[in-house]
Amino acid sequence: MHWPEPKKETPSKHRLLFICVAVLASVVTLSAFFGERGLIAAWSMKQQAQHAQSQVNKLERENAERSALAQSLREDTSVVERIAREEHGFARPGEVVYKFLSPGAAASRSEHPDEQVQ
Secondary structure, X not given: OOOOOOOOOOHHHXXXXXXXXXXXXXXXXXXXXXXXXXXXXHHHHXXXXXXXXXXXXXXXXXXXXXXXXXXXXXXXXXXXXXXXXXXXXXOOOOOOOXXXXXXXXXXHHHHOOOOOOO
């Protein structure tokens, strides 16, 4: 018994199949790296999320500090008095406040002698 020989595929069909597989693999690889949901986009989104989280942490710390200051201003009159004295130059009746000018401020004061220090 003699079996018929199988048809041999021509080299052009193999070459075409290889090119199709190579192109498909290239498209999938490029999409995995550079696509809308690729590795580079995921890395970029992770960086943005980390930056946003650090901003949130910073704002939460600032909020806690300001809440503590507001609480102390509501409850402790000595804090209000200290701020009034240090930042606004307030004094109790009968107290004298002395202000020391820096050399640069003293020079500008001599240019305007008519102005009074408060």
